[in-house]
Amino acid sequence: MKTFAEFGLEPKVLQAITELGFEESTPIQSKSIPIALTGSDLIGQAQTGTGKTAAFGIPLVNKIPVTEDRIVALIMTPTRELAIQVSEEIGKLTRYKGLRSLPIYGGQEIGRQIRALKKRPQIIIGTPGRLLDHINRKTIRLDDVQTVILDEADEMLDMGFMEDITSILSLVPDERQTMLFSATMPPNIRKLADQFLKDPQHVSVIPTQVSAPTIDQAYIEVHERQKFDALSRLLDMESPELAIIFGRTKRRVDELSEALQKRGYSADGLHGDLSQNQRDAVMRKFRDGSIDVLVATDVAARGLDVSGVTHVINFDLPQDPESYVHRIGRTGRAGKEGTAWSFVTPRELDHMHFIEKVTRHKIAKKPLPSIAEAIEGKQRVTAERILEAMDGDSVQEFKAIAIQLLEQYDSVNLLAAAIKLITGEKKDVNIELTPEDPIRAKKRRPDVRTSGRRFSGGPFGGGNRSGSGPRGRGEGGGGYNRDRGGYGGNRSSSGGSYNRDRDNNRDGGYRGRSEGRSDAPRRPRPSADE
Ligand SMILES: Nc1ncnc2c1ncn2[C@@H]1O[C@H](COP(=O)(O)OP(=O)(O)OP(=O)(O)O)[C@@H](O)[C@H]1O
Numbered sequence: 386m387k388t389f390a391e392f393g394l395e396p397k398v399l400q401a402i403t404e405l406g407f408e409e410s411t412p413i414q415s416k417s418i419p420i421a422l423t424g425s426d427l428i429g430q431a432q433t434g435t436g437k438t439a440a441f442g443i444p445l446v447n448k449i450p451v452t453e454d455r456i457v458a459l460i461m462t463p464t465r466e467l468a469i470q471v472s473e474e475i476g477k478l479t480r481y482k483g484l485r486s487l488p489i490y491g492g493q494e495i496g497r498q499i500r501a502l503k504k505r506p507q508i509i510i511g512t513p514g515r516l517l518d519h520i521n522r523k524t525i526r527l528d529d530v531q532t533v534i535l536d537e538a539d540e541m542l543d544m545g546f547m548e549d550i551t552s553i554l555s556l557v558p559d560e561r562q563t564m565l566f567s568a569t570m571p572p573n574i575r576k577l578a579d580q581f582l583k584d585p586q587h588v589s590v591i592p593t594q595v596s597a598p599t600i601d602q603a604y605i606e607v608h609e610r611q612k613f614d615a616l617s618r619l620l621d622m623e624s625p626e627l628a629i630i631f632g633r634t635k636r637r638v639d640e641l642s643e644a645l646q647k648r649g650y651s652a653d654g655l656h657g658d659l660s661q662n663q664r665d666a667v668m669r670k671f672r673d674g675s676i677d678v679l680v681a682t683d684v685a686a687r688g689l690d691v692s693g694v695t696h697v698i699n700f701d702l703p704q705d706p707e708s709y710v711h712r713i714g715r716t717g718r719a720g721k722e723g724t725a726w727s728f729v730t731p732r733e734l735d736h737m738h739f740i741e742k743v744t745r746h747k748i749a750k751k752p753l754p755s756i757a758e759a760i761e762g763k764q765r766v767t768a769e770r771i772l773e774a775m776d777g778d779s780v781q782e783f784k785a786i787a788i789q790l791l792e793q794y795d796s797v798n799l800l801a802a803a804i805k806l807i808t809g810e811k812k813d814v815n816i817e818l819t820p821e822d823p824i825r826a827k828k829r830r831p832d833v834r835t836s837g838r839r840f841s842g843g844p845f846g847g848g849n850r851s852g853s854g855p856r857g858r859g860e861g862g863g864g865y866n867r868d869r870g871g872y873g874g875n876r877s878s879s880g881g882s883y884n885r886d887r888d889n890n891r892d893g894g895y896r897g898r899s900e901g902r903s904d905a906p907r908r909p910r911p912s913a914d915e
Pocket residue numbers: 406407408409410411414431432433434435436437438439687688689690692714718719865
């Protein structure tokens with residue numbers, strides 16, 4: 386794989402990349418960056434967590450002159466959290482060069498954004514709804530935009546942003562470079578690309594092997610009513626450093642995060658009904674580790690990059706296989722290992738097998754963790770904490786009392802009592818969650834199941850076109866190693882026979898629940914961007 390020095394980037398950009406700790410480029414980066422640097426339009430596709438942001442971010446910050454004082458680049462993302470995150474990554478890439486980037490998203494006070502726009506950012510990263518708002522107020526002009534990037538384009542369309550995106554793009558001069566990153570290539574994305582991209586080069590990194598070796602996947606068959614106890618046991622047994630738990634609806638997320646807090650876990654919830662301040666606060670707490678469990682709807686399924694997420698748990702199964710892959714892709718990022726668990730009710734087994742089929746990955750069935758396993762897991766964590774605490778001088782001041790106690794009591798009894806105290810008693814609060822309906826496997830004819838989902842050809846028509854086989858680890862051992870197979874080649878086009886029915890899946894009540902709590906209701910605009 387190429388080192389970043391080989392791309393002929395500006396020294397200041399290169400310096401920023403080095404500072405980020407990127408030693409060599411990932412496959413999607415080594416293919417996209419040279420093309421993007423020529424100014425050509427581009428359609429990019431690669432698995433979760435493989436560095437797509439820098440694949441468009443690096444050529445972008447390289448190309449903008451630092452003397453520029455107009456908005457010359459526009460990046461669109463489906464969710465607010467993603468706009469913030471992408472803006473931060475662009476900020477890091479341009480640390481030495483000193484370009485200005487600004488996230489523009491719904492929920493944040495518009496006056497504040499207008500003030501920030503007066504500082505003349507060159508790069509705007511926004512969600513479509515709020516962008517249009519600024520365009521209508523004439524606080525953002527797109528007349529000078531030379532580069533447009535659509536991140537998670539398929540998701541934006543699924544969320545109902547087609548019209549907004551079309552209006553925005555029609556205001557950008559034709560003389561421009563457009564890059565589109567999408568997980569899937571359904572017909573509406575092709576249409577969008579045909580309409581707004583000029584002779585785009587397709588860059589796809591589709592692994593030869595259809596599995597995701599860096600994410601260990603398993604499922605547990607469990608009745609709806611057992612789910613919460615199963616979750617507690619699983620969390621105790623696995624003791625994740627950071628975990629994301631996906632629930633189907635906003636109500637589910639609220640109930641679940643509250644229940645976890647009652648049981649003594651450090652958890653909080655994220656969904657589209659929270660105020661933006663609340664959403665920001667939760668993300669901040671999760672990123673800095675002050676909570677270690679994030680309970681979320683699919684609003685967190687796409688693009689979010691929080692380093693150190695060791696576990697993803699599908700408390701409720703997602704409606705469609707794409708969503709499954711994006712959710713579990715919040716772990717196992719940048720070559721790290723991750724574990725994904727899914728709870729499947731008996732009536733959803735069919736659906737689970739459908740997900741296995743589409744992702745072409747056999748997902749191991751595991752038994753419900755036993756109480757003994759859960760207890761053992763907790764004790765193991767305590768033991769690890771004790772061993773960690775032994776390092777260094779920090780225990781010095783406790784030694785006198787330790788010696789005194791050991792002279793009087795049995796050492797095993799002493800330590801056992803200490804472990805008991807540190808582990809703490811499980812708070813046996815009774816928890817009742819409102820049951821969710823099972824995901825219903827759609828009726829599909831068996832032949833359509835496979836042919837309609839088009840497994841063999843890549844979404845761009847060529848099976849394993851990238852030749853991105855397993856990569857070696859960098860010489861120093863610290864290199865970025867993305868030896869993952871995965872799913873890219875088997876992404877189905879959602880134009881197949883399977884109806885994604887995203888709106889149900891997304892957040893709000895499943896199958897038209899009437900609470901009106903959906904994160905992505907049918908048009909008008911989803912609340913994720915308001
Ligand atoms: N060349 C590199 N070397 C090491 N780490 C990298 C490299 N490029 C990106 N990363 C890191 O990998 C992580 C994932 O990157 P990014 O969020 O861009 O992935 P993505 O492909 O956009 O994933 P998703 O499909 O989930 O949006 C980030 O933490 C990023 O900093």
